[in-house]
Amino acid sequence: MPDNRQQRRKKLKILKKQLKSRMDKVREVMSQLPETCIRCDETFTKEGKKCLDWKINVSPSKGIFVTCPDCLKKQSNQS
DSSP, X not given: OHHHHXXXXXXXXXXXXXXXXXXXXXXXXXXXXXXXXXXTOOBOOSSSGGGGGXXXXXXXXXXXXXXXXXXXXXXXXXX
């Protein structure tokens, strides 16, 4: 029985380490987000539920940019 507990603890420790690594990567990307919409320069706030409506694009060649909900609506109406 003790071996089973040790295995579970070891596995949990590894999972926690992986989760921390992934969260660090997410924090790094979030810190690099622009502060304004790429089209209309509306301010992008990273706190609150309003930020969930914004579109975040990540491209290796173009970088990271955000688009506000209003610009997204205008873009979809033009299509």
